[in-house]
Amino acid sequence: MEKTKNIEYGCPVEATLGVIGGKWKPLILWQLKEDVLRYNTLQQMLPGISPRMLTKQLRELEDDGIVNRKMYPEIPPRVEYSLTDFGKTIIPVLEALAQWGLTYMDIRQEKDMK
Amino acid sequence: MEKTKNIEYGCPVEATLGVIGGKWKPLILWQLKEDVLRYNTLQQMLPGISPRMLTKQLRELEDDGIVNRKMYPEIPPRVEYSLTDFGKTIIPVLEALAQWGLTYMDIRQEKDMK
DNA sequence: CAGAATCCCGAAAGATACTG
DNA sequence: CAGTATCTTTCGGGATTCTG
Numbered sequence: 001m002e003k004t005k006n007i008e009y010g011c012p013v014e015a016t017l018g019v020i021g022g023k024w025k026p027l028i029l030w031q032l033k034e035d036v037l038r039y040n041t042l043q044q045m046l047p048g049i050s051p052r053m054l055t056k057q058l059r060e061l062e063d064d065g066i067v068n069r070k071m072y073p074e075i076p077p078r079v080e081y082s083l084t085d086f087g088k089t090i091i092p093v094l095e096a097l098a099q100w101g102l103t104y105m106d107i108r109q110e111k112d113m114k
Numbered sequence: 115m116e117k118t119k120n121i122e123y124g125c126p127v128e129a130t131l132g133v134i135g136g137k138w139k140p141l142i143l144w145q146l147k148e149d150v151l152r153y154n155t156l157q158q159m160l161p162g163i164s165p166r167m168l169t170k171q172l173r174e175l176e177d178d179g180i181v182n183r184k185m186y187p188e189i190p191p192r193v194e195y196s197l198t199d200f201g202k203t204i205i206p207v208l209e210a211l212a213q214w215g216l217t218y219m220d221i222r223q224e225k226d227m228k
Numbered sequence: 229c230a231g232a233a234t235c236c237c238g239a240a241a242g243a244t245a246c247t248g
Numbered sequence: 249c250a251g252t253a254t255c256t257t258t259c260g261g262g263a264t265t266c267t268g
Contacts, residue, residue, distance in 0.1 A: 012215030013140040013208060019218065021135060023261070026127040039230050050262060055231060065221060076229045077268090086221065089214065094127060096210045100203065101126030104133060107179060107200065137241070153250050164242060169251060190249045191248085 019064050020090060024049060024057045026097075029083070032067065033091055036082040066090065133178050134204060138163060138171045140211075143197070146181065147205055150196040180204065 020026055024046065031037060031045050043054055058081060061067035066087035072078040083091075134140055138160065145151060145159050157168055172195060175181035180201035186192040197205075 011141060011144070012212040012219060013144065015215035015219050016211040017131075017135060017140065021131060026131065027125065030125070030127065043230095048262095050264090051231060052233090052263085053261065056261090064218075065225075071230095074229095075268095077231090079230060089217070093210050093214050096207050097130040098126040100207050101129035103203070104178075105126060105129050111179075157250095162242090164244085165251060166243090166253090167241065170241090185250095188249095189248095191251085193250060 016090075016093065019061075019066065020094065022057070024053060025061065026094065028054075028057055028061065029066070029087075029090065029094060032081060032083050032087075033094070036080050039079050039081070042081060061087075130204075130207065133175075133180065134208070136171070138167060139175065140208065142168075142171055142175065143180070143201075143204065143208060146195060146197050146201075147208070150194050153193050153195070156195060175201075 020029060027046055028042065031042060037045070039054070042058075043049060043051065046054065058067060058069070062069050065084060068082050068084045068087070070080045070082070072080075134143060141160055142156065145156060151159070153168070156172075157163060157165065160168065172181060172183070176183050179198060182196050182198045182201070184194045184196070186194075
């Protein structure tokens with residue numbers, strides 16, 4: 001079993017980045033924004049992610065109360081991931097990040113041109 | 115001289131996190147939110163940061179067009195850092211992150227109690 | 229199908245000493 | 249005062265193999 005992190009956040013901005021930051025979490029959350037998805041589907045929507053990473057990020061999001069994991073006791077197994085009600089409160093934040101990112105990419109585009 | 119990064123961003127959220135992410139940048143930006151600060155002042159407001167890190171982060175923010183570096187040719191030297199006009203557009207995003215972080219920290223508080 | 233268990237690597241960050 | 253130059257450490261993430 002891997003050790004789970006338990007960081008003390010002094011600053012609320014850091015706290016948020018601790019939850020949604022990293023390479024994969026924004027992408028995972030973006031996919032779950034308005035869909036309920038199974039493990040394999042999620043993996044297919046995130047090209048290049050390894051099962052280890054996908055599981056790790058999902059577990060952390062689960063521990064943070066963002067993501068809900070629903071397991072069906074079938075064979076073959078089926079597991080569905082979705083945002084919790086609390087998880088949904090982060091969508092506007094993600095959209096603010098995306099919005100600013102778009103204008104930033106435009107600016108960079110121009111600068112890199114000349 | 116250290117190599118400067120030049121990443122390609124597929125996702126706008128990633129782009130934003132690339133600019134304001136990392137351990138120190140949010141804190142630096144938070145300090146510069148409404149003040150013009152000199153190098154040493156900044157260092158004192160960020161307990162634990164090494165000069166190497168402070169310079170590195172400031173340079174990156176400068177390259178990204180977020181921070182302005184004004185140098186006065188005096189002895190001893192004086193250098194003031196501030197947000198550019200474009201840099202100021204990220205303040206609402208930071209505040210959204212901070213806002214959500216506060217409620218998140220509350221939730222965690224409760225959960226860790228029981 | 230949905231993962232768990234290992235092993236591994238590079239980038240990010242830290243420590244420290246020095247300088248125009 | 250405002251950095252630079254080196255060296256070292258940590259850690260997020262990747263690759264691969266195996267299983268109930």
